[in-house]
Amino acid sequence: MSEYHGCELPEDLFYDLDYVWVRPEEDGTLTIGITDPAQTMSGRLQKARIKKIGTHLEAGRHVATLESGKWAGGVPVPFAGEVMDRNEKLLEDPHLINIDPYNDAWIARVKPDDPPHALDKVSTGSAAVEALEAWIKRYGVQCMRCSE
């Protein structure tokens, strides 16, 4: 696990090099969430809307929208696909994203339309970490996690 300005950046995930991380699952779906620096920048999240199961999304469209007292934004999917599952816990308590953005607070699982090319526009490993470090520096982020 890499760390930069207090931000955790797991090297085994894929990233859109902005807000989003992607994790391939054994069943062929791709789990989506937002990164540690993104949750820090957003502040304490108060509202989450996640697209319903069965919704089809084109690449770049928002699978979820998140709002805090000081920020609002979307969570884009880096590939086209259908929402197979969503994290219902976040609808009740979006603040979980500020506590555990890479595990409990996953946002949605999406089945890609074109599995062989679903990860073409995301990066992983040391190249991704380096690009995310530049992102963190560009926006002047110092990561903080909420404990509860």
Added chain:
Amino acid sequence: MESIDQIMQHDHKRLDRLLEQSAEAVSHGAWQEAAHFLEAFRHGIVDGHMTVEESTLFPAFERQKGDAAQSLTALLRKGHQDLRIFFEEMAEAIHEQDAETFEDLLSTVQTILKQHDAREENELYPFLTNALTDHGEAAGRRILDFEAEAKS
């Protein structure tokens, strides 16, 4: 002519009104009217307001302030990128006559715009007159031309 600061703030208010008119039409099920107002809003904000900011105002601010400007302009550019996608999604919701999705998107977009506009008005616009070699005359004229086009 008003200062660039005043022109940009006035344009924020004009665009807010167009978005509100679109929302009002959605609430009455007047889908054609909603689409018309949303397109007027999108054209004004994307092709006018954001284009002037990204091509002229942000670079001038970055030249004047150096590294100190980078995190602000990066954040504002990112905001524009996100908003463009939301506007497409709002247009799709109107096309599909899906008021619930439109209302959700509207709430998020209005929150983004409120915060985004406040940052621009407090941290960017007050410095533009000095940052631009013509004190913002050309940029201001482009915005005023868009406003005139919308009225005609």
